[in-house]
Amino acid sequence: MIRKTVDVAVVGGGPAGLSAALSAKKNGAANVLIIERGENLGGILNQCIHEGFGLESFGVALSGPEYMQRFIDDVEKHRIPYMLDSMVLEVSADKKIIVSSKEGLFEITSKSIILCMGCRERTRGQILTPGTRPAGVYTAGAAQNFINLKGYRIGEKAVILGSGDIGLIMARRLTLEGSKVLAVAEILPYSSGLPRNMAQCLDDYGIPLYLSHTVTEIHGKKRVEAVTLAQVDERFKPIAGTEKKIECDTLLLSVGLVPENELTRKAGILIDEQTAGAVVDEDLQTSIPGIFACGNVLHVHDVVDYVSLEAERAGRSAAEYAQGKEKKPQTIKTTPGEGIRYVLPHQLSADSDVKLSMRVMAPARNVKLILSDGDRVIKTLMKTRVNPAEMIQVTLKKNELAGCKKIIVMLQNAK
């Protein structure tokens, strides 16, 4: 085993990892190391060749690879070392990381660790789609990898289950590559992707979206031959008599993303079951001091720019921890109230301004977003529309937090 000691170790070299590493370096951590499982830095954005990244950070719409290249160039400029083809097998509570790489097995001891492992797609097994098990069933991200990175033609006639953004982007991508997308089915009564992607990926190409529909059966022995779509009731149960069989050779699944927290759980870090990510304070520190989490491993984001910004915060905190900077106690607890699925971070200090990230449970129009401490309303924001697909961020000022013991966020009808 090869032993190594660093100040800040970053697990994952995607959007969160690179931004966190750069921020740690810029905030005074001398010895930063990025550990990446893949062959290249950049993570999932290498295959996201469509545009729309960077509007928040750079004021221009970039493709995924262009967005990442800016960070990769910066990592090279600051001479931050990185390991590629290197799989982290274990992160322990005493901040030792076991890494398997081509050079052998490493044990890296770090003063602080930033978890940036991103998320994974939910698969057919997780949504229990009945039927045979032929070839031609892909997650949307796997299809994106095959088409955009390898140049494979994955199928001629496709049905997409789930209207998440990757599914919508892939509906357009398949159409451009000459395949026919026959339908997008969404089990919810509303799309789970951003409205702009509904407009430019489905409407532009006349691809029909079936809301409150799901795939009830997959047909075919060797290759997908057809899928059965059916309408569902309000409890998501298929309604008898609404089935229609669609002949196709490909089924894409865009049915949600789950933070990849196997390492986190194994380390004994506390997990929020709502986000499936770590419980964190405003420094993005987890329940183990010196271990931080940011990006999609903490909670699934809608826009990569917000991942980069969140990671900057984690990088700064990790650098400060590594330098032994004293930490303020964080005693204010945040809680999601009526209409809110989750609020992050979980604990606040009232020592500085803080940006809260949250998601609503269901789409709504003309609502009030209310932040209170249980007795007293601290802030009210009017929202003409809210959507679970979109993360909401609210900044609370230091003085607004003074004297609070908790923060409850809730939605209320404005009328």
Place this chain on the structure above:
Amino acid sequence: MPNKKYVCIICPNSCEIDVEYSGKNITKISGQTCKKGEEYTRKEFTSPERGLTTSVPVHGGTIPLVSVKTSKTIPKELIKDAMAEISAARMNAPVKIGDPAIKNILGTGVDIVATKNVPKK
């Protein structure tokens, strides 16, 4: 007054924009929250344009494909023809972001440019 609804595709805010018009003229635009949204909607009403992203095979590179995009938006009705022309294009490594794969595609004055660096193998 007849009206049309648009979803702005410029940024993730996805503003819903309402256009009132008479004949070929817009009489009122509402719902946008920025200048870009208004520009997009005016363009969308008269002559919609889109950016196009896809990929092109690359010879002698560390990876088999390089991602590309239109350097500017092109008329929406040309997307299919543009894809047909791009599917015949090839690039040679090394490729740098911004290198053209096709210049002046379909006489639009718009280039197809690389969005990824591909070093030589």
